[in-house]
Each structure stands twice: as C-alpha cells, then as structure tokens.
Amino acid sequence: MACFIVPVAEAVISTVAARILETKEKKSDESQKASDTDFSLKICFSKKVRWLSKLLWGGSFLLAFEHLWHCEIKPFFPFLTAAEHSESFSVMLHEMSTVGVSMSLTVTAAWIGMLIVSGIFEKRPKTQETREMI
Amino acid sequence: MTLLITIIAAIICTLIWYKNAPKDKMNISMLCFMYWGASLMWFADAVFEYSELRTEFFTPSLYDMVNDAFLGISAVALGLVVWIVILLITDPKRIFKKEI
Numbered sequence: 001m002a003c004f005i006v007p008v009a010e011a012v013i014s015t016v017a018a019r020i021l022e023t024k025e026k027k028s029d030e031s032q033k034a035s036d037t038d039f040s041l042k043i044c045f046s047k048k049v050r051w052l053s054k055l056l057w058g059g060s061f062l063l064a065f066e067h068l069w070h071c072e073i074k075p076f077f078p079f080l081t082a083a084e085h086s087e088s089f090s091v092m093l094h095e096m097s098t099v100g101v102s103m104s105l106t107v108t109a110a111w112i113g114m115l116i117v118s119g120i121f122e123k124r125p126k127t128q129e130t131r132e133m134i
Numbered sequence: 135m136t137l138l139i140t141i142i143a144a145i146i147c148t149l150i151w152y153k154n155a156p157k158d159k160m161n162i163s164m165l166c167f168m169y170w171g172a173s174l175m176w177f178a179d180a181v182f183e184y185s186e187l188r189t190e191f192f193t194p195s196l197y198d199m200v201n202d203a204f205l206g207i208s209a210v211a212l213g214l215v216v217w218i219v220i221l222l223i224t225d226p227k228r229i230f231k232k233e234i
Contacts, residue, residue: 059171
C-alpha cells in the first residue's frame, strides 16, 4: 500500500547524514594533510553511509514503481489510493509499521554486513599490489 | 517472480561490476545498489506474504505468476533506463564534451 515510504524516510535521513559527514571529513582531512604523510586504505565513513542511501533510494524507487503498477499511487492529492478512506488508511499505517519497517531493517542489516566485511578487508595487511594502487 | 528476476539482475550486475573493479567508469555500482536494495525490500515483503499464505505462497496461479514476471522484467528495464539516462548526463568518458 505505502510500505516504501518508510525506506524513503530512512533514505532521506541517511543522505543528509552522509552530506554532514562528508563536510566534517573534508575539514579534518585538510588539517591532517600537513602533518600526516602515511596514506591508509580505509574507506571514509561518509562513503559507507552513501552505500546505505543508494540501497534505500534504489530499492524505494523500484518499489514505488511496483505500487504504481498496482494502482496504489496516483499523480494527484493524496497520491496514495489507501489514504482516500479512513478504513484503508489505518490498514496502510499498519502495513507501514510492519512491512515498511522490516524492509528498512533488512536493508540496514545488509548494510551492517557490508560494514563488517569492509572492516575485515581494511584490517588485512597491505600487499604490494594494494600499495601501488594508492 | 518479481523477487527472483530482481535478484538475478542484481547478481548479473554485481558480476559485471566485479569484473571491472576497482574501475567503475560505466557506473555499474549504481545498478547493483538499486537491484540489491529492491531485492532486499521485496524479500522482506515475501516473508510477510509467506507468513500469511504459508504453502500457498509457493503455488501461485498462472495469472499471478505471469503478472509478477512482467512486473519484474519491467522493474529491471526501468532500472536500466534510469542508469542509462544518468550515464549519458554524467558522461564519464567525456564523449559529448569532445564532440562539442
């Protein structure tokens, strides 16, 4: 009905968070550049948050298309067919709180898995090949 | 069927991305994120559907299967359209800039 709204809300929050982190990291990078000469292989956290926002935006976009396919979205106010009647509206809210939230949690869990895997790779000793890549 | 088609598309895109990694000039990673994101969301939806329908979930009617397959293919095609539009706008190979 409107379960994709929950991941969209999370996508907005993660995009804003990534922007804020990016500006903070740029500021700290500039101050470190003068003293630090050793380059690390670590992926900055803002880029990792971007992974989450890309997963959420991409998934929500295709899910919105599915809702359009099933005529659950319309191009005029209130945009959601379920929001037209109070009975269907309460069903929509229930679906958002169950299916929508679990969708967001599934994507976030997959992202946490990605963080763990990338963390393991970052901790590995650097080979000659990876040093040359830097 | 929608979930299956999207997962297959996500796997194919991930393989293409991995083949060219770490280079990503064609922005294949965008397709990977889009299809994996949708697959994860449809997976969560499928879990809820399974909890309601139980064994009926695995024996859909032919009409539902064809409709879901058509939806899955259309979703994959829409993702490709979005990707190609973004690719042409960003123009990572600077083809249009060279022409001008």
